[in-house]
Amino acid sequence: xxxxxxxxxxxxxxxxxxxxxxxxxxxxxxxxxxxxxxxxxxxxxxxxxxxxxxxxxxxxxxxxxxxxxxxxxxxxxxxxxxxxxxxxxxxxxxxxxxxxxxxxxxxxxxxxxxxxxxxxxxxxxxxxxxxxxxxxxxxxxxxxxxxxxxxxxxxxxx
Amino acid sequence: xxxxxxxxxxxxxxxxxxxxxxxxxxxxxxxxxxxxxxxxxxxxxxxxxxxxxxxxxxxxxxxxxxxxxxxxxxxxxxxxxxxxxxxxxxxxxxxxxxxxxxxxxxxxxxxxxxxxxxxxxxxxxxxxxxxxxxxxxxxxxxxxxxxxxxxxxxxxxx
Numbered sequence: 001x002x003x004x005x006x007x008x009x010x011x012x013x014x015x016x017x018x019x020x021x022x023x024x025x026x027x028x029x030x031x032x033x034x035x036x037x038x039x040x041x042x043x044x045x046x047x048x049x050x051x052x053x054x055x056x057x058x059x060x061x062x063x064x065x066x067x068x069x070x071x072x073x074x075x076x077x078x079x080x081x082x083x084x085x086x087x088x089x090x091x092x093x094x095x096x097x098x099x100x101x102x103x104x105x106x107x108x109x110x111x112x113x114x115x116x117x118x119x120x121x122x123x124x125x126x127x128x129x130x131x132x133x134x135x136x137x138x139x140x141x142x143x144x145x146x147x148x149x150x151x152x153x154x155x156x157x158x
Numbered sequence: 159x160x161x162x163x164x165x166x167x168x169x170x171x172x173x174x175x176x177x178x179x180x181x182x183x184x185x186x187x188x189x190x191x192x193x194x195x196x197x198x199x200x201x202x203x204x205x206x207x208x209x210x211x212x213x214x215x216x217x218x219x220x221x222x223x224x225x226x227x228x229x230x231x232x233x234x235x236x237x238x239x240x241x242x243x244x245x246x247x248x249x250x251x252x253x254x255x256x257x258x259x260x261x262x263x264x265x266x267x268x269x270x271x272x273x274x275x276x277x278x279x280x281x282x283x284x285x286x287x288x289x290x291x292x293x294x295x296x297x298x299x300x301x302x303x304x305x306x307x308x309x310x311x312x313x314x315x316x
Contacts, residue, residue, distance in 0.1 A: 003243065003244050005241050005244075006241065006243075007240075008206055008258075009237065009239050010238045011236065011238075012235070012236045013234075017225075020214045020236070024202050024206045027201060029187065029202070031211070044185045044187070047164075047288055049210060049214060050211035050289050052182065052207060053189070054208075055178055056189030059170060059175070060191060067175075075172065076171075077171050079170075080168045081165070081166065081167050082166050083163050083165045085164075086161050088285075089286050098286050098291035099288035101297075102300065103299045105301045107302070108303075108304040109303070115303065128246055130247060130256050130257035132301070133246075133255050133256035137255065137296050140261070142263070143216070143263045143290070144262070144265070145264075145277060146237075
């Protein structure tokens with residue numbers, strides 16, 4: 001059995017050194033930084049969206065796994081926490097990594113199922129959630145200039 | 159020299175098996191899935207937010223590095239692409255990982271600087287961007303049930 005690969009493309013236009021106007025399918029939203037990081041606070045910042053994407057993904061997969069396991073969920077609330085040292089970002093000397101040292105997702109359920117059953121749902125969901133996988137395991141990230149042909153294509157399209 | 163660690167907390171309330179209402183500081187937004195994945199398409203989906211968070215982060219760090227290097231940027235447009243096999247998410251047999259196999263960020267600049275200078279800005283930005291670090295390198299992700307004391311605290315707060 002094979003499933004069609006999911007191809008995802010997101011574009012962002014810089015509106016200031018901190019503010020990015022993002023377009024994806026029919027949606028658009030703003031990413032910005034608070035004033036303490038030089039922004040206008042016109043939207044959540046990049047690392048907040050990163051943690052939110054994990055919560056959004058786990059919501060989907062927790063419900064999927066719970067249904068498979070016969071675990072009823074009347075409600076679900078997710079809290080995601082992370083802590084990072086901005087030194088590397090700011091080019092200050094540090095041994096610490098640039099991003100979150102670790103990420104914690106805390107789930108609050110209203111359910112008649114046992115703690116053991118809910119623990120198992122979380123464990124399985126963590127293994128199947130794409131965002132959990134991309135954060136938890138190394139993912140090749142290529143950063144490059146657009147090739148001339150891509151720039152021409154962009155002009156033609158838009 | 160030491161910098162205060164940045165602590166980030168995001169909360170999400172499940173409004174359906176695919177829809178999460180996210181709160182972070184004074185902001186709120188919706189994550190959902192399109193109809194083909196069982197959602198109401200009330201917002202971008204989790205993996206789209208994940209790619210957008212990388213674009214938002216790189217926008218900030220590219221501008222930071224460009225200013226340090228004396229590289230002028232009149233405009234910047236970022237495209238982020240990724241492809242994933244949904245088999246593991248759907249519990250179908252697969253050797254593929256759950257998340258994106260790789261992520262590509264393509265930058266289009268309007269600048270008088272040389273290609274070599276712009277390449278160097280991108281290289282340095284990729285090393286200092288927190289989201290690029292968290293995706294590019296393994297990050298411990300802990301997924302757990304809320305402890306009883308955390309539930310009581312949530313009730314008191316509201």
